[in-house]
Each structure stands twice: as C-alpha cells, then as structure tokens.
Amino acid sequence: MKITVVGTGYVGLVTGTCLAETGNDVLCVDIDAKKVEMMREGVVPIYEPHLDILFERNIKANRLNFTTSLDEGLTHGDIVFLALPTPEDEDGSADLSYVLNVSEEIGKKIKDYKVIVDKSTVPVGTAEKVQKTIAKYANCDFDVVSNPEFLREGFAVDDFLKPERIVVGSSSEKATALMKKLYSPFVRSGNPIIIMDEKSAELTKYAANSFLATKITFMNEIANYCELVGADVDKVRVGMGSDSRIGKRFLFPGIGYGGSCFPKDVKALHKSGKDADYDFKILDSVIEVNNHQKVILLPKIEKHFNNDLTRKNIAVWGLAFKPETDDIREAPSIYMMEGLLELGANLTVFDPEAMPNIKKRFGDKLTYASSMYSTLENVDALLICTEWSIFRTLNYQKLKDLMKSPVIFDGRNLYDVNEMNSEGIKYVSIGRKVVEI
Template sequence: MKIAVIGTGYVGLVTGTCLAETGNDVFCVDIDVDKVNRMRNGEVPIYEPHLDVIFDRNIKAGRLRFTTELSEGLDHADIVFLALPTPEDEDGSADLSYVLRVAEDIGKQLKSYKIIVDKSTVPVGTAELVEKTIAAQTEVPFAVVSNPEFLREGFAVDDFMKPERIVVGATDETAIKEMKRLYAPFVRSGNPIIVMDEKSAELTKYAANSFLATKITFMNEVANYCELVGADVDKVRAGMGSDSRIGNRFLFPGIGYGGSCFPKDVKALHKAGKDSGYNFEILDAVINVNDAQKVSMVPKIKRYFKDQVAGKHFAFWGLAFKPETDDIREAPSLYMIEALLELGATITAYDPEAMPNVKAKVGDRINFAGSMYEATENADALVINTEWSIFRTPNLETLKNNLNQAVIFDGRNLYDVNEMALEGFHYISVGRKEIS
C-alpha cells in the first residue's frame, strides 16, 4: 500500500519505518530540511532501540523515502498519517495548531480520495475538526480516521510490530476496510483490531495514559506513606501486584513520571473535562502529586546534609525520563537539577543517551561526565534519576572510593536495602527504610 506520514518525530518515524518493514511504499514528510537530508543519508534522528536496523534496511530497499514537500507525499499516498506534535498549551490543553495547519494544506492540495489518519494524540472531537478543516478547502471526497498510537519509548518498534491491540476510529466503510488491510500483517497472532467511532478512539488514548499515570502516582503515594509508618513498599507492591485485578505492572514507585505522553495527556484530558463542564478530580490529584514527587528527594537530601546543601557536589546517574530513550521532556532529573542548583549545589551528570539534549537545555550550568564512574569522582553523594540497566550492578568498591561520602539517593529503587547496608552505604530510596 502507498503511505505518507506527515511528521517524523518518535511516532511518525516509527510508524513510517515499521509500515515500510511490512512491504508498504512509504513517504515520510517533514518541514525540517536538515533533518530530511540526514534521514536520506541513513541517519536516524532519534534514539530508539532496533529502529536503526529496519530504518537502514527499508531505505536500501527503496520502501522508505523522505521529502520536505507535502504535495509529493500526498500525491504518492492512498493513506496519509498525521503524526504531528500536539504540545501542551499554556492552559493545559493540547495545541492542535500543527495538525489543523497541515489539514488545511491537505485540503488545498487534495486531488483524489485519501484516507487521512490522525495518529497524533488528540482530544475528543479532533477528527471532526480535521474533517471540517479539509472540507472547507476542497470538494474532493476523503475520510478521516482516528488511529491512536500506544507506543512506549524504548520499546516502540516492538510495540508497533506486535501490538496488543489496534484501535481504529472510523465510520467510513472504505476507510475501515483499508485500515484493516494495512494492519493485518501486525495482528496475525490474533490480537484485535477494535473498530469504534472517532470520538471514542480519541478518548481511548487519553483514558489509557491517564489511568497508567494514576496507577504510578497511587503507588508513589503508598511509598511516601510507607516511609512515615515504617512499611516496605516492595512487600506492599508484591502483595498488591499478585492480585489479578490489579496486576504488577506500573506499580514501581519512584520520583514520578515524565516524558512526552503522560504529563501532557493527563493535563489535556483534565482541561478537556473542564471545557465540557466536568472536573476530573482524580486527575487533579495525579497532576499535583506527580509534580511534588519529581523533587521528593530534595527534602531527604536537605535532611541528610542538615540543610547545608550549598557547596555540596552531586553525581547524577540518569537524565532521560526513562531508560532506553534520549527523551528528557518532563524528566524528573531536570526538576532535580533546578532544585539543587537553587540550593547552591553543583552537579556532574552521566546518561548513556540523553546528555546532548540536557546540555542543549541547561548549558554549562552543570558538568557532564564521560562515564558513570567519572561522574562520581569527588562527589558528596550520588543521585539516581533513571533506571538504566548499566546502573543496576555497579562496582560498589569503585563507587565508594570515588565518593567523598558513601551516600546514595536512589529515586528508582535499584538496589537491595540490606545489601547496601552490608556494603557500608548510607542508602536512601523510595518507600523503604533508610539505612546507614
């Protein structure tokens, strides 16, 4: 099938590459000339495990091409995916300006029937807005489909190639038939293609992300309470997660969620509810608790250093909002950086992938190390923000020798409390006893 994907961010590039991998002829469209040239030369502009392999394979096979011209992609395609950014607006709503601007351009250039697919995460009613925007510019027939993505950064290729479900929001029978045909190779194991109306499809994505964010946040609140009463959140989590009605995923406590999806999607659903006269009170709490959780290590740091944080030097392990990505959007590490710098501390950080992005954001306000151990040299304490695999089994002797004091503030609960006690560390984590 002939496909165009408008936008080559995380969603667009993964979508285009994976559709090419199943034999489709794909044009990816982006207005960034430099980015398009780099992709034409085989450079993947984002870090996403396994994407580079299929990206290179499909470019060489001629199934994956790139252009800056919308008309080229539009003339080529039968199905056009809109994978455009919908950033958080000042009032918390989703900014649809990119989506609607491209929809208007499509309407002006449409020459024959196309299926226009909203792949971006958008609020309820967006498919209707896109349809009206295109229709205002053309009399050529077309269909608009809502097809939300459920990709986890770090696992996006696997999630696209082996989806748990595919949601198609459409009422146009031709569009439904073609979307089923497009996705048939991805659901051969029997996972469902769920067809529904456009508004329900749009809400499904927001509801799913908001529920997962709520689950994470509830566990963080339980962890905070464990610290007050002397319970162990690891044992509580195991007891809860063994209940099949709850499940054990997204029950790991830490220093809050971040990234490009959960923060803006929760706020967007909350704002959309208000616009419709409904207050999502649960989401109110989720937003407030997560904001506080991102800097929940700061009071512990202040307490340990008896409020004498000025002049202290901290090593940071991890900057990305989660492992296996270079994405730092709403990353807790950024909030920790600002909080500690404001207290007069200095920081040397290490992350396997995200350091260039953080450096572009904070400049020379912090230092960056070439390795995880280099970051800890002459530091007064280690702060762990991201649970990269390389941080899970460190050389504790090297770590202890590098640090001025054997102190770890672990925002991701990477280590066993009792083992750290035996190794002589003062170890402070989330929802578990503090040991020294």
Template sequence: MKISVIGTGYVGLVTGTCLAETGNEVLCIDINEDKVKQMQQGIVPIYEPHLDVLFERNIKANRLRFSTSLEEGLKHGDIIFLALPTPEDEDGSADLSYVLGAATDIGKLIKDYKVIVDKSTVPVGTSEKVQETIAKETDVPFDVVSNPEFLREGFAVDDFLKPERIVIGSSSDRATQLMEKLYKPFVRSGNPIIIMDEKSAELTKYAANSFLATKITFMNEIANFCEKVGADVDLVRIGMGTDSRIGKRFLFPGIGYGGSCFPKDVKALHKSGKENNYDFDILNSVIKINDVQKKVLIPRIVSYFNQNLKDKTFAIWGLAFKPETDDIREAPALYIIEELLKQGATLNVFDPEAMPNVKKKFGEQLNYTSNMYEATKNADALIICTEWSIFRTPDFNKLKQNMSQPAIFDGRNLYDVKDMKSTGFYYNSIGRQAVN
C-alpha cells in the same frame, strides 16, 4: 500499499519505518530540510532501540523515502498519516495548530480520495475538526480516521510490529477496510483490531495513559505512607501485584512519571473535562501529586547535609525520563537538577543517551562525564534518577573510593535495602526505611 506520513518525530518516524518493514511504500514528510537531508543519508534523528536497523534496511530497499513536499506526499499516499506535535498549551490543553494547519494545506492540495489518519494523540472531537477544516478547502472526497498510537519509548519498534491491539475510529466502511488491510500483517497472532467511532478512539488513548499515570501516582502515595509507618513498599507492591485484578505492571514507586505522553495527556484530558463541564477530580490529584513527587528527594538531601548544599558535589545517574530513550521531556532529573543548582551545588551527570539533550537545556552549568564512575569522583552523594540497566550492579567499593562520603539517594529503588546495609553506604530510597 502507498503510505505518506506527515511529521517525522518519534511517532511518525517509528510508524513510517515499521509500515515500510511490511512491504509498503512509505514517504515521510517534514518541513525541516536539514532533518530530511540527514534521514535521506540514513541518519536516524532519534534514539530508539532497533529502529536504526529497520531504517537502514528499508531505505536501501527504496520502501522508505523522505521529502519536504506535502504536495508530493499527497500524490504518493493512499493513506495519509498525521503524526504532528500536539504540545501542551499554557492552559493544559493540547495545541492543535500543527494538525489543523496541515489539514488546511491538505484541503488545498488533495486531488483524489484519501484516508486521512490522526495518529497524533488528540482531544475528543479532533477528527471532526480535521474533517471540517479539509472540507472547507475542497469538494474532493476523503475520510478522516482516528488511529491512536500505543508506543512505549524504548520498546516502540516491538510495540508497533507486535501490537496488543489496534484501535481504529472510523464511520466509513471504505476507510475501515483500507485500515484493516494495512494492519492485517501486524495481527497474525490474533490480537484484535478494534473498530469504534472516532470520538471513542480519541478518548481511548487519553483514558489509557491517564489510568496508567494514576496507577503510578497511587503507588507513589503508598510508598510515601510506607515511610511514615515503617512498612516496606516492595513487599506491599508484590502483595498487590499478584492480584490478577491489579497486575504487576506500573506498581514501581519512584520520583514521578515524565516523558512526552503521560504529563501532557493527563493535563489535556483534565482540560477537556473542564471544557465539557466535567471535573476530573482524580486527574487533578494525579497532576498535583506527581509535581511534588518529582522533587521528593530534595528535602531529604537538604536535611542530610544540614540545610547547606553550597559547595557540595553531587553525582547524578540518569537524565532521561526512563531508560532506553534520550527523551528528557518532563524528566524528574531536570527538576532535581534545577533545585540543586539553585542551592549552589556542583553537579556531575551521566546518562548513556540523554546528555546531548540535557546540554542543550543547561549548557555548561553541569559537568558531563564519560561514564558512571567518573561522575562519582569527589561526589558528596550519588543521586539516581533513571533506572538504566548499567546502574543496577555497580562496584560499590569503587564508588566508595571515588566519593567524598558514601551516600546514595535512589529515586528508582534499584538496590535491595538488606544488601545496602553491608556496603557501608547511607542509602535513602522511595517507600523504604533509610539505612546507614
């Protein structure tokens, strides 16, 4: 099939590349000329495990091409994916200007029947708005479909190629048949293609992400309470997770969720509720609690150093909002960095992938180190913000030799409390008792 993908951000690039991998002819469109030139040369503009291999293979096979011309994209594709940004507006709502702007342009350029697919995460009713926007500009027949993505950063390629389910919101038999044909190669193992109306499809994505964010936030609340009463959140988590009604995933406490999806989607659903005279009280609490949780280590650090962080040096391991990505959007590490800088601390930071993005934000305010151990040299404490695998089994003797004093504040509970008692470190984590 011939596919065009408008927008080559995280979702668009993974979508285009993976669709090309199953033999489709894919043309990706982006207005950024420099970015398009880079991609034409085989340079992947984002970090996502395994994407580079598929990217290179499909460019060589001429199944994956790039252009800045929307007109070319409309001529090429029978199915047109809109994978455009929907950033958070000042009031928490999703900004649809990119999506509706593209819809206006499509209306002016469309020459024959197309299926227009909303791949971006958009509020309920967006497909209707896209339909109306295009229809204002043309009499050419077309259909608008909602096809939300369920891609986890760090696992996006696998999630796309082997999806647990595919959701298609469509009221058109013609469009539905084309979408089912497109996705059939991805569900050979029997996982479902779920057909529903457009509004239900749009809400499904927001509901799924908001539920997972709520699950994380509830576990963080339990962790904070564990510290008050002397319970161990690890044991509570295991006791809860073995209940099949609850499940083991998303029960790990920490310093809050971040990224491009959960924060934005929770706020957008909360705002959509207000616009429709419905109060999502639970989401209001999730937002407030997560904002506090991102900084939960700060008062502990301040207390440990007797209310004075000036001239103290801290090593920070992990800057991305989660491992296996360079994405720092809403990353808890950023909030911790800002607070420590305000209090006069010196920060040595390390992350396997995200340091270039952090440098764009903080410039020379931070010391960017070449490896995890270099970051700990002369540090008064180590702060762990992201659970990269390389941080899980450090040489504690080497850390002790490097650091001015042995103190670790672990925002991701990487180490066993019992094991830490024998290392000689002060160890403070989430939902567990601190040890010396």
C-alpha cells in the same frame, strides 16, 4: 500500499519505518529540510532501540523515502498519516494548530480520494475538526480516521510490529476496510483491530495513559505512607501485584512520571473535562502528587547536608525520563537538578543517551562525565533519577574509593536495602527504610 506520513518526530518516524518493514511504499514528509537530508543519508534523528536497523534496511530497499513537499506526499499516498506535534498549551489543553494547519493545506491540495489518519494524540472531537477543515477546500471525497498510537519509548518498534491491539475510529466502511488491510500483517497472531467511532478512539488513548499515570501515582502515595509508618513498599507492591485484578505492572514507586505522553495527556484530558463542564477530581490529585513526587528527594538531601548544599558536589546518574530513550521531556531529573543548583550544589551528570539533550538545556551549569563511575570522583553524594540497566549492578568498592562519603539517594529503588547496609553505604530510597552509616 502507498503510505504518506506527515511529520517525522518520534511517532511519525517509527510509524513510517515499521509500515515500510511490512512491504509498503512509504514517503515521509517534514518541513525541516536539514532533517530530511540527514534521513535520506541514513541517519536516524532520534534514539530508539532497533529503529536504526529497520530504517537502514528499508531505505536501501527504497521502501522508505523522505521529502519536504506536502504536494509530493499527497500525490504519493492513498493513506495519509498525520503524526504532528500536539504540544501542551498554557492552559493544559493540546495545541492543535499544527494538525489543523496541515489539514487546511491538505484540503487545498488533494485531487483524489484519501484516507486521512489522525495518528497524533488529540482531544475528543479533533477528527471532526479535521474533517470540517479539509472539507472547506477539498473538491474530492476523503475520509478522516482516528488511529491513536500506543508506543512506549524504548519499546516502540516492538509495540508497533507486535501490537496488543490496534484502535481504529472510523464511520466509513471504505476507510475501515483500507485500515484493516494495512494493519493485517501486524495482527496475524490474533490480537484485535478494534473498530469504534472517532470520538471513542480519541478518548481511548487519553483514558489509557491517564489510568496508567494514576496507577503510578497511587503507588507513589503508598510509598510515601510506608515511610511514615515503617512499612516496606517493595513487599506491599508484591502483595498487591499478585492480585490478577491489579497486576504487577506500573506498581514501582519512584520520583514521578515524565516524558512526552503521561504529563501532557493527563493535563489535556483534565482540561477537556473542564471544557465539557466535568471535573476530573482524580486527575487533579494525579497532577498534584506527581509534581510533588518529582522533587521528593530534595528535602532529604538537604537534611543530610544540614540544610547547606553550598559547593557540595553531587553526582547524578540518569537524565532521560525513562531508560532506553534520549527523551528528557518532563524528566524528574530536570526538576531535581534545578532544585539542587538553586541550593548551591555542583552537579556532575551521566546518562547513556540523554547527555546531548540535557546539555542543550543546561549548558555549562553542569559537568558532563564520560562514564558512570567518573561522575563519582570526590563527590559528596550520588543521586539516581533513571533506572538504566547499567546502574543495576554496583562495584561497591570502586564507589566507596571514589566518593568522599558513600551516600546514595535512589529515586528508582534499584538496590537491596540490606545489601546497602552490609556494604556500609548510606542509602535513601522511596518507601523503604533509610540505611544510615
């Protein structure tokens, strides 16, 4: 099939590459000429495990191509995916200007039947707005479909190639048949393609992400309570997770969620509720708790240094909002580092992938280390913000030799409390007892 993907951000590039991998002829459109030229030369502009291999293979096979011309894209594709930014507006709503501006251009340019697919995460009613915008100008038939993405950063390629489910919102039999044909190679094991109306499809994505954010937030509340009463959140988590109605996933406490999806989607659903005169009280609490959780270690660090962090040297491991990505959007590390800098601390930081993005934001306010252990030279404490695998096994002696004093503030509960105790390391984590030295 001939596919066009408008927008080569995180969702668009993964979508285009993975659709090419199953034999489709894919043309990706982006207004950034420099980025398009870079991709034509085989350079992947984002970090996502395994994407580079598929990207290179499909460019060589001429199944994956790039252009700055929307006209060329509309001539090429029978199915046109809109994978455009929907950034958070000042009031928490999703900004649809990119989607609707491109929809207007599509209406002016299409000459024959197309299926226009909303792939971006958009509020309820967006497909209807896209339909009306295109219809103002179009002189041919077209259909608008909602097809939300469920891609986890760090696992996006696997999520696309082996989806648990595919949601298609469509009221057109013709468009539905084309979407089923397109996605049939991805569901050969029997996972469902779920057909529903457009509004329900749009809400499904927001509801799923908001529920997961709520689950994380609830566990963080339990962890905070554990600290007050002397319970161990790890034991509580295991006990809860063994209940099949609850499940084991998304029960790990920490310093809050971040990224491009959860914060934005929770706020957008919350705002959409207000627009419909409905108050999502649960989401009020989720937003409030998560904002607090991102900096929950800050007063503990202050207390350790007797409320004076002036010229204290602190190492930071992990800058991305989660492992296996270079994405720093809404990353808890940012909030922690901004707080520490305001209190006068000096920060030396390390992340396997996110350093360039952090450097764009913080510049020379931070010292950037070349490895995890080089951050520790003569520092007064270590702060962990992201649970990269390379941080999971510590060389205790090396850590103690490098640091002025072995003190760890762990925002991701990577280490065993008893082991920290036996190694003589002060260890402060989330929802567990503090190891003193």
